[in-house]
Amino acid sequence: MTGVARPARRRASAEKTRPSAFWPLAALIVPAVGWFAKIEITGAEHLPAEGPYVLAPNHYSEFDPLILAVGTWRMGRAPRFMAKESLFRVPVLGAALRATGMVPVARSSSSAAAKQTLQQSEDLVTHGRGVIVYPEGSLTRDPDMWPMRGKTGAVRLALAAAEPIPVIPAATWGVQQILPRYGKLRLWPPRRRVRLALGPATDLSAYTGAGAMGAANLVAATDAVMADVAALLGTLRGEEPPAERWNPAAHGQNETGRLES
Numbered sequence: 001m002t003g004v005a006r007p008a009r010r011r012a013s014a015e016k017t018r019p020s021a022f023w024p025l026a027a028l029i030v031p032a033v034g035w036f037a038k039i040e041i042t043g044a045e046h047l048p049a050e051g052p053y054v055l056a057p058n059h060y061s062e063f064d065p066l067i068l069a070v071g072t073w074r075m076g077r078a079p080r081f082m083a084k085e086s087l088f089r090v091p092v093l094g095a096a097l098r099a100t101g102m103v104p105v106a107r108s109s110s111s112a113a114a115k116q117t118l119q120q121s122e123d124l125v126t127h128g129r130g131v132i133v134y135p136e137g138s139l140t141r142d143p144d145m146w147p148m149r150g151k152t153g154a155v156r157l158a159l160a161a162a163e164p165i166p167v168i169p170a171a172t173w174g175v176q177q178i179l180p181r182y183g184k185l186r187l188w189p190p191r192r193r194v195r196l197a198l199g200p201a202t203d204l205s206a207y208t209g210a211g212a213m214g215a216a217n218l219v220a221a222t223d224a225v226m227a228d229v230a231a232l233l234g235t236l237r238g239e240e241p242p243a244e245r246w247n248p249a250a251h252g253q254n255e256t257g258r259l260e261s
């Protein structure tokens with residue numbers, strides 16, 4: 001896996017170079033995150049410089065979305081996330097989410113969700129945008145912080161397009177030193193080392209075509225993405241990831257919400 005010392009030197013895409021609501025946010029967030037973390041990025045070449053993509057990272061700290069946001073910005077793309085649909089109805093916040101092109105999480109109704117996913121996928125292609133989707137849906141329940149079993153939202157969004165959108169696996173490590181899972185923010189020492197690794201797009205060719213949106217197919221495609229994410233994390237940690245992803249249901253745990261000890 002090759003890396004770049006300063007990914008921001010990549011040719012920035014048009015979505016980053018033209019004025020947008022991201023610039024004032026970046027002016028605030030990038031220096032603030034820089035105080036907490038020294039982000040080292042490898043595999044930046046795997047993030048498309050132009051066009052749509054779905055970035056699928058691991059999730060083990062409430063702080064890691066900020067690492068992903070700054071890292072994506074440094075690599076020349078605007079960091080857009082999937083966000084709870086209810087947040088779009090909050091005054092001021094909802095306007096900010098819409099202005100920056102964040103993507104609302106699909107509603108629970110299956111027919112409405114399918115329609116919304118298709119529209120979101122078409123929007124990504126039409127506008128050439130990327131989106132960051134946490135396949136796990138919440139902080140991992142794995143005791144050793146390996147990625148747990150994924151949900152199908154990321155691949156559903158990618159496979160709904162007429163031409164499948166690339167799903168780029170990503171992994172971070174070191175964020176737990178800044179904000180442990182369900183812990184307290186550590187203000188000192190500053191500039192802790194955090195590594196962000198991207199891999200080549202997961203090969204989803206076996207999951208396209210007729211039946212692509214079937215439940216079993218989406219689960220299998222998600223498993224392929226999670227295997228790539230776990231492999232990246234294994235490289236960062238210098239360890240072999242578990243052969244199987246942690247299944248919260250098998251351990252009597254809820255898959256969403258705060259994990260109670």
